[in-house]
Amino acid sequence: MTRAKALLRDYPIIPLLILLALLVGTLEIMRPGIVGERWIANTVKFAIPLAMLAACQTLTMLTGGIDLSAAIVATISSFVMATLVPFYGATGAILLSLLPAVAIGLLNGIGVGLFRVHPLIITLGTGLIGTGCLQVYQSTVIATGSEVPEALAWLGTGRTWGFPNALVLFVPFAALILYAQRRTGFGRLLFAMGDNEGAARLAGVRGWQVHLALYALSGLIAGIAGLLYVGLIKAPSLSLAVPLMLPSVAAAVIGGTSIFGGRGGYAGTIVGALILTVLGTMLTLLQMPEGVRRILFGGIILGVAAIHLRLTDTR
Amino acid sequence: MTNEAPLLDASGVEKRFGAVVALKAAALTIRRGEIVALMGANGAGKSTFVKILTGALRADGGHVKIRGTERTVGSPAEARKSGLVPVYQEPSLIPDLDVADNLRLGGTDPAKFTAWMAELGFERFDLTAMIRELPLATLRIIDLARALASEPDVLLLDEMTAALPTDLVEAVLKVVKQQAEAGRSVIYISHRFAEIAAVCHRAVVLRDGLTQGEVPIEDGAEERIVEMMLGEAIKPGETAAQRAAPPPQGTPRAAVKNLGATGKLSDVSFALHPGEVLGVVALEGQGQDELFEVLAGARKPDRGSIEVEGTPRRFTHPADAIAAGLSFVPGNRADALAMQQSVRDNLALPFSARARAWGPINMRREGEVVANTIDRLQIDTRAQGEVGRLSGGNQQKVTIGRWLAHGCDTLLLFDPTRGIDVRTKRQIYPLVRELAASGASVLFYSSELEEIQMACDRCIVIFNGRVVDTMPAAEADEPRLMRAAYGLTGDAA
Numbered sequence: 001m002t003r004a005k006a007l008l009r010d011y012p013i014i015p016l017l018i019l020l021a022l023l024v025g026t027l028e029i030m031r032p033g034i035v036g037e038r039w040i041a042n043t044v045k046f047a048i049p050l051a052m053l054a055a056c057q058t059l060t061m062l063t064g065g066i067d068l069s070a071a072i073v074a075t076i077s078s079f080v081m082a083t084l085v086p087f088y089g090a091t092g093a094i095l096l097s098l099l100p101a102v103a104i105g106l107l108n109g110i111g112v113g114l115f116r117v118h119p120l121i122i123t124l125g126t127g128l129i130g131t132g133c134l135q136v137y138q139s140t141v142i143a144t145g146s147e148v149p150e151a152l153a154w155l156g157t158g159r160t161w162g163f164p165n166a167l168v169l170f171v172p173f174a175a176l177i178l179y180a181q182r183r184t185g186f187g188r189l190l191f192a193m194g195d196n197e198g199a200a201r202l203a204g205v206r207g208w209q210v211h212l213a214l215y216a217l218s219g220l221i222a223g224i225a226g227l228l229y230v231g232l233i234k235a236p237s238l239s240l241a242v243p244l245m246l247p248s249v250a251a252a253v254i255g256g257t258s259i260f261g262g263r264g265g266y267a268g269t270i271v272g273a274l275i276l277t278v279l280g281t282m283l284t285l286l287q288m289p290e291g292v293r294r295i296l297f298g299g300i301i302l303g304v305a306a307i308h309l310r311l312t313d314t315r
Numbered sequence: 316m317t318n319e320a321p322l323l324d325a326s327g328v329e330k331r332f333g334a335v336v337a338l339k340a341a342a343l344t345i346r347r348g349e350i351v352a353l354m355g356a357n358g359a360g361k362s363t364f365v366k367i368l369t370g371a372l373r374a375d376g377g378h379v380k381i382r383g384t385e386r387t388v389g390s391p392a393e394a395r396k397s398g399l400v401p402v403y404q405e406p407s408l409i410p411d412l413d414v415a416d417n418l419r420l421g422g423t424d425p426a427k428f429t430a431w432m433a434e435l436g437f438e439r440f441d442l443t444a445m446i447r448e449l450p451l452a453t454l455r456i457i458d459l460a461r462a463l464a465s466e467p468d469v470l471l472l473d474e475m476t477a478a479l480p481t482d483l484v485e486a487v488l489k490v491v492k493q494q495a496e497a498g499r500s501v502i503y504i505s506h507r508f509a510e511i512a513a514v515c516h517r518a519v520v521l522r523d524g525l526t527q528g529e530v531p532i533e534d535g536a537e538e539r540i541v542e543m544m545l546g547e548a549i550k551p552g553e554t555a556a557q558r559a560a561p562p563p564q565g566t567p568r569a570a571v572k573n574l575g576a577t578g579k580l581s582d583v584s585f586a587l588h589p590g591e592v593l594g595v596v597a598l599e600g601q602g603q604d605e606l607f608e609v610l611a612g613a614r615k616p617d618r619g620s621i622e623v624e625g626t627p628r629r630f631t632h633p634a635d636a637i638a639a640g641l642s643f644v645p646g647n648r649a650d651a652l653a654m655q656q657s658v659r660d661n662l663a664l665p666f667s668a669r670a671r672a673w674g675p676i677n678m679r680r681e682g683e684v685v686a687n688t689i690d691r692l693q694i695d696t697r698a699q700g701e702v703g704r705l706s707g708g709n710q711q712k713v714t715i716g717r718w719l720a721h722g723c724d725t726l727l728l729f730d731p732t733r734g735i736d737v738r739t740k741r742q743i744y745p746l747v748r749e750l751a752a753s754g755a756s757v758l759f760y761s762s763e764l765e766e767i768q769m770a771c772d773r774c775i776v777i778f779n780g781r782v783v784d785t786m787p788a789a790e791a792d793e794p795r796l797m798r799a800a801y802g803l804t805g806d807a808a
Contacts, residue, residue, distance in 0.1 A: 010700075179675075183675060183676050183678060184673060184674055184675050184676060185666070185667030185672040185673040185674060185676060186667070186673035186674075188660055188663070188664070188667045188676070189667050189668075189673070191653065191655075191656055191660065192653045192656060192660065192664055192667075195653035195654060195655050195656055196649075196650075196652065196653045196654065198650055199650060199651050199652055199653055199664075200653070200664070200668075201613070201632075201633055202611065202613065202633050202643060202645065202650065202651055203633070203637075203651075203664045203665045203668055203717070204632075204633055204634040204637040204638075204665055204668035204669065205634070205664075205667075205668045206632060206634055206668075206670075209670050213670075213673075262653065262655045262656065263655055
């Protein structure tokens, strides 16, 4: 028992993978024949934008923060991009659309790093401001129409040899984050700051620099996730990625990242995003009223997070 | 009375953390009216044993009997209910509440509390004082008075006197004796033999998670305890008289002139030379905390100047001080360590601090530096995945080792041996000497006077925010330091 427990503590991802397998198994029993190549590709396709937004939460949560503006930033960049395509072409529109994403991220970073505003408050605030700006922007560009570039649609929905094309973007992205979190100076500082900001300061870390870079990075990631997501949904709107907001936090929490900072990592978050996506499919198949589905969804998230914490607790 | 069941009888207590066995078979029996010292080197399992006895951790095996009945102490609250009240090393008070509110939270009777505070030397203690604004020593006394007010059958004191000035140590020892005379018991954990000899009846010695045995406190007990603790004899360190340091000359590494900050630190000047260990002696709260923080760049001075290698410097952030070669090891290890991270991450933390070092880490080179440091300081790496699970002495080695790994010209050590065992202490003094021999300068504040002669070349005494005495370490015997620390320097050199 103690050995099993030690194993779980050292590899907290194991129970998550087991849970994922159990969920997929249950789904197959509920609806035999559903789990096939096509279903897997579809699940992965929908899990990727969620996993990317959850990267924003994971990285900020490692420092004890959070980025509640991520889903709105994703929506903004996707909407801005789609409306700019008629003027600047796909490449230009994509690059331009990432500017507001990074700008909101920088604003968050300045708030957290320089003015010591709590991340929850500042990202909530910039998110609201962003929503407002987007509405103003929409009313000024109402006539021009919008367009989702071919390349993004290919990336968002297409499959090659059965694999979703989104993996072309996501595999290098995930590899980079996984590498950076433990093997770069910046990644180490995220853990150190979340664990004990005062100690990091005494070791010579200027916290504001880390916060500024972190939230700007989070904004950039959210922007890219938004572009990918609009390629998948193919219909830009003012609330495109907003429903992913709380699931992105949930994916990070289920994945074992502590909201108090210092503990966790991106590997768990990826599995967390997959679990949430499979769970979503399952609840849809149950053909229950929307209200009941939400109750179940919330309840299951709480249960999984609690059990995971129990299993990996050191006490 | 002798036939009465012991108040507390623990035997065969086991605890493991993953692969690490912290306790194999720990045992402790305490009867009414006894004061028992619980002793052991760092990593012996003392802290784990205490946490199990007080309900903060669950044992994996063994028996704990309270007044003859078998109990599993499931939580600190249960432990308190059965009459066992601990006072831990870290004060358990809420900083943003005043004393009265903190008492209310624990359900402590303010009248009893005030009486105990008076007993401990704090007459007419002000209950409206904010915890945040009180010095550490006072907080520990508050914790003790609060525990006493609950009239515990067994009082557990974990390094109660570490970082306390001598007058308060006397007061604590007096109260501990009174407890025993009143038929209550005390488990007394300390690394200071003098205190144990003064109050305890016997000592229970732990080593490697096993209770090695009991030693009645009598003449020669110290040697037997040390032998049991270490499994070997230890040699006292080299002292200042044997070193005969030449008087320092040339440009000082760091020169402090008329430094002052926030009232407590009024006017301190001294020079610290390359290859020199300069001791700082002061009673609690004489401005030494502020002095170290200013030198570390963690606090801005109100007046005065700091020169490093002859160049005036102004530190606005610890990063500035580190860039100037000044590295700070704070008195409280919890202030310096990222407790949930690994030994490696903690040792390597300063390497990543500057933005230009945010890129990929050369894992092999870092691994070598870390391995060298672990080797040099003999850090016990059984629980290296999480610094918080190391013993106090090993945590202290990590906070010092970080700067050895990083390299520094001047090391600011604030009470580095606070609450750590004899063996680690005796590793720290030679290490400090070794650093000085290699050309580094060390500023060494200690709350234990005998350390000045063991580690330093010279020392300054600070009283009321001013340097009141400066002397070579060879002359810094305890009576002289004590007189100076209390501001009695009629014959100052």
